[in-house]
Structures are given as structure tokens and as C-alpha cells.
Amino acid sequence: MFVRLGRAFGEHFLVRCGERYCEQIPHDKVYQFPLYAISYWLGRHLAASYVGARCVSLLANRWFARRVARAHSWSSVDAAYCFSGAALEILEECRRTGVRGVLEQFIAPTEVQLRELGLEREAFPGWERTHTARAFGIQEFIRREQMEWDAANLIVCPSNYVRRGLAECGVRESKIVVVPYGVERPDHVASGPTVQEERPLRVAYVGSVELRKGIQYLMHALESEVPPMDVRAVGPVAVSTEARRRLERSMTLVGSVPSSTVWRVYRWADVLVLPSVCEGSATVVYEALSRGVPAVVTDHTGSVVENGVDGFIVPVRDPEALRGALIELAQERELLSDMRTAAFRKGAYCSLHEYGKRLSAALSVVS
Numbered sequence: 001m002f003v004r005l006g007r008a009f010g011e012h013f014l015v016r017c018g019e020r021y022c023e024q025i026p027h028d029k030v031y032q033f034p035l036y037a038i039s040y041w042l043g044r045h046l047a048a049s050y051v052g053a054r055c056v057s058l059l060a061n062r063w064f065a066r067r068v069a070r071a072h073s074w075s076s077v078d079a080a081y082c083f084s085g086a087a088l089e090i091l092e093e094c095r096r097t098g099v100r101g102v103l104e105q106f107i108a109p110t111e112v113q114l115r116e117l118g119l120e121r122e123a124f125p126g127w128e129r130t131h132t133a134r135a136f137g138i139q140e141f142i143r144r145e146q147m148e149w150d151a152a153n154l155i156v157c158p159s160n161y162v163r164r165g166l167a168e169c170g171v172r173e174s175k176i177v178v179v180p181y182g183v184e185r186p187d188h189v190a191s192g193p194t195v196q197e198e199r200p201l202r203v204a205y206v207g208s209v210e211l212r213k214g215i216q217y218l219m220h221a222l223e224s225e226v227p228p229m230d231v232r233a234v235g236p237v238a239v240s241t242e243a244r245r246r247l248e249r250s251m252t253l254v255g256s257v258p259s260s261t262v263w264r265v266y267r268w269a270d271v272l273v274l275p276s277v278c279e280g281s282a283t284v285v286y287e288a289l290s291r292g293v294p295a296v297v298t299d300h301t302g303s304v305v306e307n308g309v310d311g312f313i314v315p316v317r318d319p320e321a322l323r324g325a326l327i328e329l330a331q332e333r334e335l336l337s338d339m340r341t342a343a344f345r346k347g348a349y350c351s352l353h354e355y356g357k358r359l360s361a362a363l364s365v366v367s
Contacts, residue, residue: 109168185290213235233251294342309342
């Protein structure tokens with residue numbers, strides 16, 4: 001069955017399935033629902049729009065949370081750690097049985113996402129692929145999030161951007177703790193190519209090619225006069241054919257690559273750029289910094305970049321500021337070299353080990 005799915009949905013399908021595995025977790029501690037996982041993946045794959053994908057998530061998350069709430073023996077549980085959207089029934093069971101419930105809000109609230117994406121759809125009409133399904137579940141998804149916030153004892157989020165979104169939606173700030181993520185850092189870190197004066201700046205965009213990730217502002221930045229740059233966008237393309245053609249005038253659209261091989265992108269790149277309009281805290285930024293690659297991000301990317309030290313933080317929806325940052329890195333190779341050194345040093349903070357320490361400290365308040 002997996003072979004047939006791999007043939008149908010691309011060469012990377014089986015590789016991605018194989019990566020959904022963690023050696024550190026004993027097999028007997030893992031409960032899995034394979035048919036649910038496949039149907040959810042297919043639904044997300046076929047949704048073709050943000051609203052459609054959210055409706056698929058609503059149905060899938062509700063099924064999953066109900067199954068977990070019914071199946072688990074809660075008498076031996078001290079606390080439950082759940083993820084936004086798939087937590088409500090679990091958190092309600094926690095409240096009923098006296099178990100402490102922790103919710104991770106890994107991206108800005110849906111209400112904030114809809115507002116930010118609405119601005120993009122108005123500014124870039126026709127960029128998103130059309131979808132005829134009705135948005136029957138989006139308001140229910142928003143209500144579900146609100147009920148999860150009420151039911152949780154603690155809400156963990158990865159960035160101040162998400163924290164501000166939660167506060168804007170009425171969540172008490174005393175209930176929120178910010179815990180930046182971490183990524184696995186290889187034993188032998190390849191910090192990327194040596195900076196050379198004579199070649200163009202190598203710019204990598206890693207993430208879905210879509211409005212939420214801000215690819216449109218990178219395009220605008222490159223459409224003005226800039227020094228020679230080699231710009232590559234790595235990730236699934238989720239924009240219309242017309243938008244894709246326009247993007248290809250200023251950058252190379254590489255398409256999807258397995259996460260196990262994305263390190264090759266960072267080895268090639270001089271700088272990562274991710275001008276997101278709405279995020280949680282993009283893990284690709286942690287990956288880049290861990291390999292000594294500085295990042296140019298927006299104030300909505302939710303990153304750990306320190307402006308002017310290991311990258312630049314530019315205002316959201318500001319292609320001129322983005323263009324200026326890239327020009328500065330292209331022309332000031334000594335600055336680029338210094339930022340690469342600083343990024344490599346920041347890599348220790350971005351490690352899974354340090355993330356574990358941060359998360360453990362945050363969770364100590366619910367023990």
C-alpha cells in the first residue's frame with residue numbers, strides 16, 4: 001500500500017514516512033492510528049487552500065482527541081501535554097480526573113492567522129489555488145481553540161509573536177510561557193561554504209512557497225535592482241500557476257526535499273531568508289543557525305535571531321527593508337562572515353538539549 005502511495009504522491013513520500021520515527025521512544029510507549037494518519041494526510045494534500053486544510057484538521061483532530069481521551073488509563077497520569085487543535089477532549093478529561101493539562105500553541109491563533117492571510121489575499125489576488133469546498137468549520141475551529149485555552153492549566157508557545165496573539169485573543173498572560181524550540185545538531189556541523197567576494201550571494205528560502213511564508217515579499221525585493229544573487233526556494237509550491245511563473249523570474253523553485261537532506265541546502269547557502277507574515281517559530285531558522293547560516297526574518301517569524309548579530313529582523317510586509325538587508329550582506333562580506341560566526345555560536349542555544357532544559361523548567365510549575 002505504501003509503495004502505491006509513494007508512486008502516486010511523489011518520490012519523497014516514503015522517505016518522509018520513514019522520518020516519522022524517534023529511536024529514543026520505546027515502541028511499547030507509542031500508540032498509533034495508521035489509517036487515520038493516511039486519511040488525514042490525504043485530506044490535507046487535497047484541500048488546496050488554507051481554509052480547506054483547517055476544516056480537514058478540525059475533523060481529524062476531534063477524532064484523535066476523542067480516541068485518546070477514551071483509550072488512556074488516566075489513573076496513572078500526572079500531566080498531559082497536548083497540541084493546539086487536537087487537545088480539547090483530552091484537556092476536558094484531564095479536568096474531570098484532576099490531571100494537569102498543558103497545551104502547546106505552536107502557531108499564532110487561527111483568528112490572527114485569518115486576519116493576516118486576509119490582508120495577503122487582498123494584496124495578491126489569484127495567488128492561492130482556488131478551492132470550492134465551503135468553509136464550514138473555520139468558526140468552530142476558533143471556538144475549539146478558545147475552549148482549549150480555558151481548559152489548559154498552562155499554555156506553552158514558542159515565541160513572543162504567538163504570546164502576543166494569545167493575549168490579543170483574551171488569554172491571561174500569566175497562563176502563558178514562551179519556550180523557543182530546538183533542533184538536532186549534527187556531531188560534525190558543516191557551517192556552509194566559505195564566503196567568497198567574487199561570487200553572487202547565495203540565498204535560500206526554506207518552507208512552503210505560499211502567502212503565509214512571505215515568498216511574495218522576497219519576490220518584490222528581488223524585482224528591484226540588487227547585486228547578483230543566486231536565490232533558491234526549497235519547499236512545496238502552493239501558489240497558482242500564474243504566481244509561480246512570476247516567482248521564477250527572480251528565483252529558482254526547487255520544490256520539496258526530504259527533511260533528512262535539507263542540510264545540503266544550508267551547506268550551500270550564505271544566508272536563509274524567511275519573510276513570514278504569520279508563524280509560530282519556524283524550525284528552519286533554528287536549523288540554519290545551527291549550521292552557521294545567518295537568517296533574514298520578519299518580526300512575525302517568531303525566531304531567535306538577534307538583529308544585526310546573527311541575521312536581520314525586518315518589518316513584516318516591507319520588501320524594501322528585506323532588499324536592503326540582502327544588499328548589505330551581498331556587499332559587506334566581512335559582515336556576512338561575522339554573522340556566520342555568530343550564527344554558529346547561537347547553534348548551541350538552538351540544540352535539542354537546551355530546548356529540553358527550557359521546556360523542563362517551564363513545566364516544573366505544573367508538577
